[in-house]
Amino acid sequence: SLMMKPQVVFVLGGPGAGKGTQCSNIVENYSYTHLSAGDLLRAERAREGSEFGQLIASYIKEGKIVPVEITINLLRKAMEETMQKDEKKFRFLIDGFPRNEDNLQGWNNVMKDKADVKFVLFFDCSTEVCIQRCLERGKSSGRTDDNRESLEKRIQTYQQSTRPIIELYEKLGKVCRVDASRSVEVFADVKAILDKED
Numbered sequence: 274s275l276m277m278k279p280q281v282v283f284v285l286g287g288p289g290a291g292k293g294t295q296c297s298n299i300v301e302n303y304s305y306t307h308l309s310a311g312d313l314l315r316a317e318r319a320r321e322g323s324e325f326g327q328l329i330a331s332y333i334k335e336g337k338i339v340p341v342e343i344t345i346n347l348l349r350k351a352m353e354e355t356m357q358k359d360e361k362k363f364r365f366l367i368d369g370f371p372r373n374e375d376n377l378q379g380w381n382n383v384m385k386d387k388a389d390v391k392f393v394l395f396f397d398c399s400t401e402v403c404i405q406r407c408l409e410r411g412k413s414s415g416r417t418d419d420n421r422e423s424l425e426k427r428i429q430t431y432q433q434s435t436r437p438i439i440e441l442y443e444k445l446g447k448v449c450r451v452d453a454s455r456s457v458e459v460f461a462d463v464k465a466i467l468d469k470e471d
């Protein structure tokens with residue numbers, strides 16, 4: 274059968290900005306499949322027999338960005354599996370990727386011809402709010418990186434490596450920014466963007 278070319282929205286923003294939360298909201302209201310690169314890496318870390326488990330565990334704890342060869346394969350497989358199960362599912366929210374130059378190169382090498390990147394949904398959140406949300410979540414999340422030490426590194430990685438990627442897309446006119454520091458009304462803005470872009 275004729276498969277649609279996957280349509281992708283990259284969802285970016287600092288740690289705790291609300292990427293996952295808003296992606297869940299979107300999935301409830303629009304026909305998107307949510308793929309969190311971080312969730313895929315955590316699942317791979319936990320997978321019995323994974324040759325990358327140790328590496329992923331240490332990168333996540335250190336707030337460093339895992340080599341793209343690992344991440345892009347997880348994303349590609351998840352996209353293929355989704356579309357094989359249901360060919361109507363060709364719209365994807367790719368949450369937390371691409372985070373640096375290496376990620377972007379890996380995407381371009383493997384996926385550029387296979388998928389269209391429509392735009393970047395950028396959840397812009399102050400560092401203070403990001404830290405507060407992750408520390409609060411850390412009380413129950415069980416995430417190995419929701420502690421002060423890891424968080425400082427995650428924030429630094431975000432500032433040094435991910436912000437330039439967002440700026441690059443900004444120059445291409447492909448960034449839709451949402452003020453994500455607010456406790457309410459974030460999703461109202463997201464809806465307005467999706468209704469306009471769709």
Ligand code: UP5
Pocket residue numbers: 286287288289290291292293294295309310311312314332333334335336337338339340344368369370371372376406407409410418427453454455456457459
């Ligand atoms: N919350 C959310 N929105 C709120 C609001 N408006 N008001 C009040 N509270 C709000 O939200 C975080 C917390 O805040 C939750 O408790 C939520 O209830 C509350 P969430 O939606 O989970 O935010 P999110 O942006 O998804 O935060 P997350 O911690 O998942 O972001 P990160 O980007 O840090 O984590 P991710 O899982 O993407 O990556 C983790 C690590 O994996 C990276 O540091 C890296 O080491 C590795 N990684 C790679 O190497 N490569 C990749 O491509 C991806 C990840």
Ligand code: MG
Pocket residue numbers: 292293294309311369
């Ligand atoms: Mg998340």
